[in-house]
Amino acid sequence: MAYMTKQQQAVLACIRGCAEGVGAAELTELLHRQGETVGLTTVYRQLERLEKEGKVHKIVTDTGARYQFCSCYQSGKDCFLLKCERCGAVQHADCSRLAPLYRHLEEEHGFAIDPHRTLFYGLCRQCREAAE
Amino acid sequence: MAYMTKQQQAVLACIRGCAEGVGAAELTELLHRQGETVGLTTVYRQLERLEKEGKVHKIVTDTGARYQFCSCYQSGKDCFLLKCERCGAVQHADCSRLAPLYRHLEEEHGFAIDPHRTLFYGLCRQCREAAE
DNA sequence: CTATAATTTGAAAACGGTTTTCATTTTCAA
């Protein structure tokens, strides 16, 4: 791995530790609590870089973007993101049916899915039960 | 259908005529060119209402939201949105494999997909060919 | 080990899409 500044390492380490996604301001706040001196601007810059490298998902919402460390990054599994519209949580799922669908879409519909950015919206089990 | 003001009818009619999605400012501009007197605020309000009613999709992007009339609204078909990351076009596709997948996700993974908000990102055929 | 160029940082300002405010206009109901 190429050289990384202290701030770059801190941002990567911190977001890796966030199971749920975090916003840029929130992440900066976390870093400050850990004693790191990282400005908001730098956090934005690093998140942009990490997204381009495929290490982090950027999930754009009405109220601003959230970033989430991609657990598929080195596992070899396909990214499969489910976002609950009620509680907001984004989970990495694992489903063998996805790859065949994506292959079908590419071969028959001519559309090459980018699993890394594709996001399924819906309701998670807990929220569905809570809503009943 | 309940009563609709002149502005409400105009917004609905205008977005229905936009095959590709439009932004709020863009839609207002279109309405003005047609001689309609509709303010930007009202356009935002109507778009929000139409989205809640399931008549339009709200597609949130880095540079602002785009709205697109939902061609599935009365057809009974499932919504199946493909957004090309290169040319930006969003197309309503038609694929019989989607419903079984969604059923599986609900039954086995406990996650109820909202087809209306779920968006597949990737590359459309033209853009893939152009990129080669 | 300097000196100098290139990169990184971050506070403050700018930016821009969206929402809120509030006075005015329009519509509904009695």
Place this chain on the structure above:
DNA sequence: TTGAAAATGAAAACCGTTTTCAAATTATAG
């Protein structure tokens, strides 16, 4: 007709993000 309720829209506020730019840090040359 008349008063209440809803809709409108210009202007201001809002707020997440990006840009600016001077200072600090790091890499490279001499």
